Amino acid sequence: MKTQRPVPAEEEHRVIQFRPRDPARSSAWRADALMQPVHKDALHKDTLCEPLDLSRYERPVEEPDDFRHRMLANIAAFAFTVALTAIGIWLAMSIADMRRTQDCILLGQRDCARIATPDSPL
Known part of the structure; x- marks a missing residue:
């Protein structure tokens, strides 16, 4: 079977002359x-x-750059970011656990809640 190609019109392929700027x-x-x-x-x-x-x-050069203050601010910002990330992960895990428990109860199963005993780990 032959492949059919569209016939290009004359206006599709036009060469434009390059004119440099003044x-x-x-x-x-x-x-x-x-x-x-x-x-x-x-x-x-x-x-x-x-x-x-x-x-x-630019800032005026009157005051020198306080490297110690800047590093303490960076450490505080990093600690805040790590704390927010940890809280977010904990919240997602607890919501997932509550959802699993709720789905189990809504399905009518009986052993939905985890009971921690002193002999067995969670």
């Missing part, structure tokens, strides 16, 4: 993109003078 225009555009207006009403290219970098978000 170097003078593209460099001016890049310079405008890297600058930010100083004032809200400064929409003209003449008033662009502040470079777009992250220096305006």
